[in-house]
Amino acid sequence: GAVVSQHPSRVICKSGTSVKIECRSLDFQATTMFWYRQFPKQSLMLMATSNEGSKATYEQGVEKDKFLINHASLTLSTLTVTSAHPEDSSFYICSASIGDYGYTFGSGTRLTVV
């Protein structure tokens, strides 16, 4: 079935540095990718929707200059957290649309900013 590979699974970075998270679709073409963020004991919050070859659409309250999303190909979407701070520590998950009512998810990235 459709698989999205997300890397890294865990990352610890220093405050002020940038971190890139990759999501690759392994056996299908992901025209639309969704990026979510999950705080402990909270639901997955949609951050942005990206379509291949076009600019991402960010949800209200999400800083587009801080969370850079690139979806330059049908098999790769990246989320870069720029100038990370401790409050950016969270669990980030990507998801690809795979037709009507279908979605496949990456296994998530645990980001810790120290």
Added chain:
Amino acid sequence: GDSVTQMEGPVTLSEEAFLTINCTYTATGYPSLFWYVQYPGEGLQLLLKATKADDKGSNKGFEATYRKETTSFHLEKGSVQVSDSAVYFCALRNSNSGYALNFGKGTSLLVTP
């Protein structure tokens, strides 16, 4: 805006017990409803879905019925197994507000032998 509310966890059950995880939603129009499951260390997987009122989704012994009159989509299983231990997320998709999923907070289930 749209929202999903599901019961707080964690839920701890003995093997073969009956499971209910409540889920209610608020949405305009006619959303589609989903249950996703996340096993430890893995990504979310679709468990079942229902796309219109009165539809029943079912998979692996789990069932949920789309009740528009009560805006609910409760998850049930008659006899849980240890292997069902996971986090369960109720979600909706509403074409009125894009095609991303709107999730509840998740309910952690632990089944003990």
